[in-house]
Amino acid sequence: MTSTASPTREKHAGRGPGRRGRGARRGLAWRLWHRCLRSGTFRTLGPFVPVVALWWLLAALEVFPESFFVGPPAVVDRLGELVEKGILPGYLSDSLTRLSYGVGFGLLIGLPLGFAVAMSRWVRRALWPILLFFQAVADIAWLPIVIVWFGFSLTTVTFVLVYTIVFPLMLSVVAGVEQVPGELVRAARSLGAGRLRVFLEVIVPGALPSVAGGIRTGLGYGWRALVAAEIIVGTSGVGFMMFDARRVGDVSQVFLGMVVLGTLWYALDALILAPFERATVERWGMVRAMEADG
Template sequence: MGENRVVRTFGPFVPVILLWWIIAELEVFPSAFFVGPGTVFEKFDELIAKGILPAYLGDSLERLFYGVLFGMLIGVPAGFIVAMSAWARKLTWPLLMFFQAIADIAWLPIVIVWFGFSLTAVTFVIVYTIVFPLMISIVSGVEQVPRDVVRAARSLGAGRLQVFTEVILPGALPAVATGIRTGLGYGWRALIAAEIIVGTSGVGFLMFDSRRAQEVTGVFVGMIVLGVLWFALDALVLAPFERRTIERWGMIRTAEAGR
């Protein structure tokens, strides 16, 4: 069972790496623009030995942590306020749609003017990217809670707070988990874009600095680190969190489907 899971997880990468190696060996592209896996892995070891890659990766993860933390602190309560209040929904929904449509990278020029090349600038972009998808997911989750269940709880004497904590919140938690997972994905891409443009360290800056030095190997290293790190984060943390949340708190939809 464990071997099958390993094959399913890593098997698709084998032909990709093989194709990558063949293209490099045949020199389809000049070596200044395209290098093979062996060269990239040597560069990877070199950057680790010099301490550059661990330091840059630590900086990226720190920025992501602060961006996600503040994004959730803003997005979760704001999402429930919009979902639970009719007037808040009417007032803010057009704004949500408007700002959701503006890409995070579009904010970078004005953010640089406001905050300079700083951690605050990068954090602002990540928070902006996370907040709106999270709020929209929460609103969608609250809307999916059956109104009959809410009315039944109220008819049994439950107050507004009790209805929220015992009916609406559990019913919306699967959507919250999905929103967090989606928001983190957006935030991760926003982090790299911000580091490329305004960063002075981090994996995105490593890629940009390598490009500036015409060292394509460093760009390949950065791309692989980004992919592997996100794959591990999603597979080991986010996907299990979303799955367990749905299994634990998705009982409203399950009960409704069994009628």
């Protein structure tokens, strides 16, 4: 019995350290992975690593002709050239200027109209069919007639941007006002608050999370509409740069334009829009939680 059991024990004893070593390595790998996941830089740039790697590999293997598909090195070289010549900064400045005009006028028009439709039964009955009708008409469909009205000007691009932003924003305002608990409105009125105070201290904060989501969505639509308008009617801007590069067959500049557009929107959304929306949702969530506890 002793001679039979001894090899078995020796066999398991020999496996033990190896298994413990593999387990330790797996544990270390998991700890490193979780540490990377807690890193903001890794969460931001990590998802793009396989995309860029695949892009680079396809270009290196010449799966597509170089005249149709270029890799990251060619795009980086083109970026350096356009920045050194001042072309890209100028085009980028023009696009951001147009976007700021469109967003500013869109907010000035969309927010008051949205609250007017949401708060007034008569305004809603009068404007709701019109709102739904124009929401269904694409912004690009306006370009032919707007070009006739205003020509190839900043006004044309601004009109398209405002049109694109206003209607999603108005719908989000209406949805946000409808989500405000009626108990809070009645409680404020029972405490002697007037209509203006109820609107400013109950309705607006309650609708703000939905408004923040509408602003985020509207700006996303507006960013795409800006690029389309610059391609069709622009004489400068990132969209025009891409279209002009297509005309001369400069594929690297087209790829560069797409990278610039995606990077700018990602930065705008991550640094401004998403934190604003998250902060308003968390604040209203706290109010709702307090209401439920009460």
